Amino acid sequence: MSERDPKPGPAPRASGAPPVSGAPRAPRAVDVAAAAEVSIATVSRVFNNPEKVAPAIRERVLATAKAMGWMPHAAGSALARRRTSIVGAVIPTLDNEVFAAQVGAMQAAFADRGITLLLSCFNYDQDQAAHDVQAMLARGVEALAIVGEAHRPDLFASIQARHIPYIVTYSHRPDSPHPCIGFDNRQAFHTIARHLLDLGHETIGVIIQPTAGNDRVAARLDGVREALAERGLGIRPQHLCEGEWSIDFGRQSVRAMLATDPPPTAVICGNDYLALGALLEARAMGLSVPHDLSITGFDDIAISRQLDPPLTTMHVDNHEIGRRAAAYLLACLEGSRPSALPPLVPTLIRRGTTAAPRR
Amino acid sequence: MSERDPKPGPAPRASGAPPVSGAPRAPRAVDVAAAAEVSIATVSRVFNNPEKVAPAIRERVLATAKAMGWMPHAAGSALARRRTSIVGAVIPTLDNEVFAAQVGAMQAAFADRGITLLLSCFNYDQDQAAHDVQAMLARGVEALAIVGEAHRPDLFASIQARHIPYIVTYSHRPDSPHPCIGFDNRQAFHTIARHLLDLGHETIGVIIQPTAGNDRVAARLDGVREALAERGLGIRPQHLCEGEWSIDFGRQSVRAMLATDPPPTAVICGNDYLALGALLEARAMGLSVPHDLSITGFDDIAISRQLDPPLTTMHVDNHEIGRRAAAYLLACLEGSRPSALPPLVPTLIRRGTTAAPRR
DNA sequence: GCGATCTATGTAAGCGCTTACATCAATGGC
DNA sequence: GCCATTGATGTAAGCGCTTACATAGATCGC
Numbered sequence: 001m002s003e004r005d006p007k008p009g010p011a012p013r014a015s016g017a018p019p020v021s022g023a024p025r026a027p028r029a030v031d032v033a034a035a036a037e038v039s040i041a042t043v044s045r046v047f048n049n050p051e052k053v054a055p056a057i058r059e060r061v062l063a064t065a066k067a068m069g070w071m072p073h074a075a076g077s078a079l080a081r082r083r084t085s086i087v088g089a090v091i092p093t094l095d096n097e098v099f100a101a102q103v104g105a106m107q108a109a110f111a112d113r114g115i116t117l118l119l120s121c122f123n124y125d126q127d128q129a130a131h132d133v134q135a136m137l138a139r140g141v142e143a144l145a146i147v148g149e150a151h152r153p154d155l156f157a158s159i160q161a162r163h164i165p166y167i168v169t170y171s172h173r174p175d176s177p178h179p180c181i182g183f184d185n186r187q188a189f190h191t192i193a194r195h196l197l198d199l200g201h202e203t204i205g206v207i208i209q210p211t212a213g214n215d216r217v218a219a220r221l222d223g224v225r226e227a228l229a230e231r232g233l234g235i236r237p238q239h240l241c242e243g244e245w246s247i248d249f250g251r252q253s254v255r256a257m258l259a260t261d262p263p264p265t266a267v268i269c270g271n272d273y274l275a276l277g278a279l280l281e282a283r284a285m286g287l288s289v290p291h292d293l294s295i296t297g298f299d300d301i302a303i304s305r306q307l308d309p310p311l312t313t314m315h316v317d318n319h320e321i322g323r324r325a326a327a328y329l330l331a332c333l334e335g336s337r338p339s340a341l342p343p344l345v346p347t348l349i350r351r352g353t354t355a356a357p358r359r
Numbered sequence: 360m361s362e363r364d365p366k367p368g369p370a371p372r373a374s375g376a377p378p379v380s381g382a383p384r385a386p387r388a389v390d391v392a393a394a395a396e397v398s399i400a401t402v403s404r405v406f407n408n409p410e411k412v413a414p415a416i417r418e419r420v421l422a423t424a425k426a427m428g429w430m431p432h433a434a435g436s437a438l439a440r441r442r443t444s445i446v447g448a449v450i451p452t453l454d455n456e457v458f459a460a461q462v463g464a465m466q467a468a469f470a471d472r473g474i475t476l477l478l479s480c481f482n483y484d485q486d487q488a489a490h491d492v493q494a495m496l497a498r499g500v501e502a503l504a505i506v507g508e509a510h511r512p513d514l515f516a517s518i519q520a521r522h523i524p525y526i527v528t529y530s531h532r533p534d535s536p537h538p539c540i541g542f543d544n545r546q547a548f549h550t551i552a553r554h555l556l557d558l559g560h561e562t563i564g565v566i567i568q569p570t571a572g573n574d575r576v577a578a579r580l581d582g583v584r585e586a587l588a589e590r591g592l593g594i595r596p597q598h599l600c601e602g603e604w605s606i607d608f609g610r611q612s613v614r615a616m617l618a619t620d621p622p623p624t625a626v627i628c629g630n631d632y633l634a635l636g637a638l639l640e641a642r643a644m645g646l647s648v649p650h651d652l653s654i655t656g657f658d659d660i661a662i663s664r665q666l667d668p669p670l671t672t673m674h675v676d677n678h679e680i681g682r683r684a685a686a687y688l689l690a691c692l693e694g695s696r697p698s699a700l701p702p703l704v705p706t707l708i709r710r711g712t713t714a715a716p717r718r
Numbered sequence: 719g720c721g722a723t724c725t726a727t728g729t730a731a732g733c734g735c736t737t738a739c740a741t742c743a744a745t746g747g748c
Numbered sequence: 749g750c751c752a753t754t755g756a757t758g759t760a761a762g763c764g765c766t767t768a769c770a771t772a773g774a775t776c777g778c
Contacts, residue, residue, distance in 0.1 A: 026521060028734060039758045044736055054756065069520050071497040075437040076734030079763040084434060094459040104453045104480060111479075111491075116498060119478050120470075121463060132470075138430040139475060161428050162385060247665050280665050303662060306606050306639050387764060398728045403766055413726060435764030438733040 027070045036064040047072050084140035087329060088118040090129055091147045096245075096273075097301050098318050099147060102169060105322025106145060113330060126213055130155045137162055143329040145169055149178055150215035165332030169325050170318075171216050172343040181324045183344045185216045188314055189223030189268070191348055192296050195312075196266045197231055199356045201294060204228065205239035205264035207253040207274045217270060220298070224268055239264050250277020251284075258285065258293070265357035266294035272301045275311055279353060290355035300349060309352025316346045386429045395423040406431050443499035446688060447477040449488055450506045455604075455632075456660050457677050458506060461528060464681025465504060472689060485572055489514045496521055502688040504528055508537055509574035524691030528684050529677075530575050531702040540683045542703045544575045547673055548582030548627070550707055551655050554671075555625045556590055558715045560653060563587065564598035564623035566612040566633045576629060579657070583627055598623050609636020617644065617652070624652065624716035631656035631663045634670055638712060649714035659708060668711025675705045 033040040038057060045053050046061040053061070065071070078084040089106055091099040107117045118141060120132035130152045136144065137158060144159055144166040156178065159166050168180035196204055204224075211218040228234055238260045241253035250269060254277070257264055269275035275297030282293050289295060289309060297304060297313035304311040321344065331338045392399040397416060404412050405420040412420070424430070437443040448465055450458040466476045477500060479491035489511045495503065496517060503518055503525040515537065518525050527539040555563055563583075570577040587593055597619045600612035609628060613636070616623055628634035634656030641652050648654060648668060656663060656672035663670040680703065690697045 029736095030734080040735085041737075041758060041760095042756090045757090048736075052756075057756085069517060071493065072736090073734055074498040075434045075443060076763090077736070078434040079438060079765090080734080080736040082736095082763065094453060094463045095456070097454070097456070100453040100459050107478065107480060116477060116494070118475060119466065121466060134430065135475070139433040158428065247661065251665075276662065276665070280667065283667065302606065303635065306610075306635070308639065308642065388766095389764080399765080400728060400730095400767075401726085404727090407766075411726075416726085431766090432764055435733090436766070438735090438764080439766040441733065441766095 026073075027068045029070070029072065032061065032065050032068055032070045035068065036061045044072070078140060084142060085114060086116050086118055086139060086141050087143040087145070088120065088133070088136035088139075088141040089145045090120045090122060090132060090136075092124050093121050096271075098170070098271075098299050098316070101318035102147075102322040102325070105319040106326045109323055109326035109330070115330075124210075124214065126150075126152050126155075130158075133158060137164075143167075143333055145325045145329065147171075148214065148216055149173075149176060149180065150213050150218075165329055167325050167328050169321055171219075172341075173219075174343075179328065179341065181321055181328060181341050181344070183316065183346050185219035186223035186226070188298070188346045189220040190227045191223075192268055192298070192314060193224045193227035195348055195350070196268065196294060196296065196354065197227060197233075199266075199294065199354060201264075201266040201357050202231075202233060203239070203262055203264045203266075204233070204235065205241075205254075205257045205267040206235055206270075207241045207250055207257075207267060207278060208270035209245045209274075210242055220270060236260075245271055245273050247273055247277035247280070250274035250279075251281035252277075254278040254281045254293075255285070258282075258287075264293070266296070266354070268296050270298060272297035272299045272304045272311065272313055275313065275353075276303070276307070279307060279311065290353050291358050294354040294357070296354060298346075305349075305351070307353075312351045312354040313349055314346040315349050317344065320344065385432075386427045388429070388431065391420065391424050391427055391429045394427065395420045403431070437499060443501060444473060445475050445477055445498060445500050446502040446504070447479065447492070447495035447498075447500040448504045449479045449481060449491060449495075451483050452480050455630075457529070457630075457658050457675070460677035461506075461681040461684070464678040465685045468682055468685035468689070474689075483569075483573065485509075485511050485514075489517075492517060496523075501692055502526075504684045504688065506530075507573065507575055508532075508535060508539065509572050509577075524688055526684050526687050528680050530578075531700075532578075533702075538687065538700065540680055540687060540700050540703070542675065542705050544578035545582035545585070547657070547705045548579040549586045550582075551627055551657070551673060552583045552586035554707060554709070555627065555653060555655065555713065556586060556592075558625075558653065558713060560623075560625040560716050561590075561592060562598070562621055562623045562625075563592070563594065564600070564613075564616045564626040565594055565629075566600045566609055566616075566626060566637060567629035568604045568633075569601055579629060595619075604630055604632050606632055606636035606639070609633035609638075610640035611636075613637040613640045613652075614644065617641075617646075625654070625713070626652065627655050629657060631658045631660045631670060631672055634672065634712075635662070635666070638666060638670065649712050650717050653713040653716070655713060657705075664708075664710065666712075671710045671713040672708055673705040674708050676703065679703065 029040050029043045033043045038061060042053060043061055046058050050058055087110060089103055091103060094100050103119060110117050118136055118139060122129035122132055133155050143164055146168055147170045149168045149171055168178045170182045172180050172182040172184050206224055208221055209217045211221055239257055243249045254267060267278050269278055275295050278295050279289055282289050287293050297311050300313045300315035304313050328338055388399050388402045392402045397420060401412060402420055405417050409417055446469060448462055450462060453459050462478060469476050477495055477498060481488035481491055492514050502523055505527055506529045508527045508530055527537045529541045531539050531541040531543050565583055567580055568576045570580055598616055602608045613626060626637050628637055634654050637654050638648055641648050646652050656670050659672045659674035663672050687697055
């Protein structure tokens with residue numbers, strides 16, 4: 001057909017010639033097309049619209065591709081199709097089983113739809129989170145799930161500028177500007193505190209993660225304060241320990257608290273890891289739990305039920321959060337505009353670490 | 360210059376015109392170039408070879424890009440550059456803190472070099488693993504880290520066909536055909552068994568993960584058998600429980616074992632979760648650990664040290680495995696061909712759950 | 719002061735793929 | 749039996765970016 005006038009310029013790579021040296025290039029669609037004696041378009045159709053290709057040819061192409069070990073290269077198709085089939089998940093850390101479970105569930109849900117999950121762990125560092133989101137946007141993620149809403153405003157701004165669907169997980173505020181799937185942290189801790197108050201506790205300690213830059217944790221503390229206030233009580237400063245969640249921090253906090261006068265008769269912990277530490281240390285100090293000290297956790301991680309005594313905590317179904325987040329994003333990607341998501345309701349699991357205070 | 364003869368065909372998108380409807384398209388390099396009054400090549404250089412651009416222009420382009428919220432789109436650059444800057448990690452599950460730690464460490468190491476980590480959890484299913492690897496290859500991963508070497512042969516074959524570097528983690532056999540970073544599972548369990556034998560135990564039970572399709576676990580069992588055989592001992596069938604690793608399986612196994620006659624005086628567990636279950640159940644049954652029953656774990660997960668009594672186990676530095684795997688792959692990507700990797704040596708941590716058997 | 723050398727920038731050719739449109743053969747209606 | 753359909757396949761135009769090479773000033777040596 002139309003001959004293009006040969007211009008000076010880089011000599012076109014002689015595509016038929018064997019590679020000059022070393023590593024054999026990966027096969028491309030055009031190679032498969034040549035080998036199967038069809039056009040490149042047909043090869044593409046076999047993989048994207050198989051019903052549009054005659055069965056005989058389809059099989060031949062499939063066989064050829066398999067023999068050559070060829071699969072459509074994602075970068076090329078992403079470009080042509082303007083769809084990367086990648087979504088991103090932004091979580092604080094994999095070291096907490098709670099987030100690992102969410103990621104696992106999302107990954108499974110997306111994999112079913114041929115969507116790849118990109119993961120970022122921001123280690124509770126807002127700058128890291130903002131940076132990671134940028135990187136994900138550059139990678140062309142089509143949707144984003146993010147733990148918590150206490151992030152730099154430009155993080156959300158840059159997502160919104162791209163008009164891609166996103167969802168905040170592990171948190172739920174009715175008046176949040178963001179779509180979110182999770183539970184009401186304040187309400188949950190209100191429930192826990194109420195449980196202890198109803199048992200007759202009046203001096204209640206709190207061991208909690210750092211509240212700065214963590215909306216979920218701040219809400220939890222508020223929930224406790226609110227419940228106590230309703231009974232005319234408060235948290236004494238010496239009964240409030242805030243620090244990195246870890247079993248060790250739970251241990252040292254409970255030890256410090258029990259050295260105060262009067263000591264608390266119950267301790268509310270921001271998560272199960274802290275509660276675990278509190279429980280182990282209390283027992284190591286020779287206290288009887290729950291009679292000398294009641295302890296509550298949050299999340300209901302796997303070991304909590306196994307402890308002696310088993311931990312009273314609130315159960316959160318993190319796999320369900322992951323699944324619902326994935327379902328929401330998937331729905332958005334398919335064009336529907338899902339309506340407000342109902343919050344999950346964590347349930348109080350009364351086990352062996354709470355009881356009425358000793359008189 | 361050379362006019363191309365206008366042919367019938369799709370009308371070129373009037374790129375200057377505002378989008379006809381709805382969603383504003385994401386800005387492209389060409390838009391930034393136009394706005395900054397430079398060529399598209401200069402824009403690209405600003406982001407890839409900034410030193411080749413005059414400072415004044417560089418700043419102008421940077422400012423324009425920022426104002427427009429533009430970043431080079433990964434799919435486009437991957438294609439042009441023939442480098443995706445993606446590597447894949449293939450692990451059994453995130454529910455085990457051991458693998459979560461490896462992934463976390465790798466992710467951090469790669470992120471430093473601008474490399475994105477793609478994650479797949481194959482849930483101990485070999486077909487899933489093979490499938491996931493295919494998907495990753497299609498995504499253009501430039502390297503791959505895979506837990507264990509008990510995989511379908513075509514999994515390794517397809518990696519090798521692509522000539523991309525890979526590494527097997529959490530396992531180390533001197534005679535493995537694959538580069539690997541990990542430890543000698545057989546040796547490690549030989550050490551554990553020896554520890555118990557040296558304490559005077561002769562009736563030793565084993566609670567272990569399914570060995571089928573799991574080279575690491577099979578090697579562990581071999582290690583125990585070998586150590587016992589050296590003393591003329593063996594594992595009685597009723598003292599060998601093989602099943603899914605979970606705290607509950609540890610519990611029920613120990614209960615079953617203790618109902619046999621004679622019961623074992625020590626139990627070797629395939630990992631800390633199983634040991635945890637064994638310890639909790641033994642205590643719940645009123646036994647004194649370690650005097651009535653010695654228990655060992657493997658991995659040294661976070662809670663193990665915190666238990667009462669603290670668990671005797673072997674410590675494996677999984678973050679280190681992740682870091683080394685990442686370092687190895689990074690080195691390969693930079694062209695060097697690192698030599699054989701030395702195995703890590705897990706260390707026996709004698710804590711409170713092992714002692715001489717009661718006479 | 720003039721050609722040789724550099725340096726900064728622009729031009730355009732792909733990277734590997736998808737897909738709108740063109741084409742061509744086979745089919746069916748009347 | 750001929751034209752309008754229909755269905756299968758091919759052609760070629762991008763998708764957004766990088767980079768080899770071309771080019772045009774600026775700089776420098778003698």
